[in-house]
Amino acid sequence: MTPEEFVAELDRENRALLARLAEKSAAGEPGEELTVVALLKVALRNEYEAADLAARWMTDTPELDAKLALARQCGDEAKHYRWIEERLAALGADLRGFDPAAPGPSPLSVRLRQLPTTVERAAAGQFTREAIAVARNDVFAAFCEERGDAATAALYRDRIQPDERHHHELGRRLLLRYAVGDEAQARARSAARETLRIADEIQELARLKTGLCRAPGC
Numbered sequence: 001m002t003p004e005e006f007v008a009e010l011d012r013e014n015r016a017l018l019a020r021l022a023e024k025s026a027a028g029e030p031g032e033e034l035t036v037v038a039l040l041k042v043a044l045r046n047e048y049e050a051a052d053l054a055a056r057w058m059t060d061t062p063e064l065d066a067k068l069a070l071a072r073q074c075g076d077e078a079k080h081y082r083w084i085e086e087r088l089a090a091l092g093a094d095l096r097g098f099d100p101a102a103p104g105p106s107p108l109s110v111r112l113r114q115l116p117t118t119v120e121r122a123a124a125g126q127f128t129r130e131a132i133a134v135a136r137n138d139v140f141a142a143f144c145e146e147r148g149d150a151a152t153a154a155l156y157r158d159r160i161q162p163d164e165r166h167h168h169e170l171g172r173r174l175l176l177r178y179a180v181g182d183e184a185q186a187r188a189r190s191a192a193r194e195t196l197r198i199a200d201e202i203q204e205l206a207r208l209k210t211g212l213c214r215a216p217g218c
């Protein structure tokens with residue numbers, strides 16, 4: 001397969017699985033105890049983990065274009081962290097003592113950190129994880145609007161989402177360049193599938209434990 005054919009196929013597969021993930025994420029009536037503030041705190045953790053992962057990968061990714069894409073992403077996720085923090089402050093949330101790293105790395109971060117090659121990182125961390133973030137953030141923005149919080153919905157739709165879409169596109173560009181040949185494509189495909197599988201499991205666990213089914217991504 002050419003890299004173009006490969007990326008088109010991966011995109012199709014991802015979209016089908018993502019549609020199901022977003023459907024599940026939006027399913028059911030969220031309880032009153034599920035608040036925008038609680039979900040924004042989950043978002044802080046996701047943004048922190050995305051920035052941290054991009055920084056880790058940047059140090060040992062040899063290709064200059066991939067390294068710079070990771071640097072750009074790291075800066076964007078840090079910026080999102082601060083924007084969300086500002087929004088939480090405006091909502092009156094108390095973040096004293098809040099440490100996004102306190103629960104330890106999420107199962108997805110643990111797995112993603114282990115990916116050694118640029119194609120796997122681009123496929124899992126950017127092309128797939130960022131597509132998941134875009135799908136979840138849409139669900140979250142709709143939830144904010146339902147709760148009458150237009151400002152948080154606008155923060156996501158107008159400021160955060162354009163960056164997350166850009167991160168996904170960075171992944172696409174890197175795959176078009178580096179997903180050359182059967183071996184690289186097989187690695188990329190399996191890393192992308194595993195990312196979706198773990199994201200689905202985490203979402204399911206969170207839903208069962210706390211009903212956090214509208215949580216945004218990174």
Ligand SMILES: [Fe+2]
Nearest residue numbers: 130164167218
């Ligand atoms: Fe992102």
Ligand SMILES: [Fe+2]
Nearest residue numbers: 047077080218
């Ligand atoms: Fe982000």
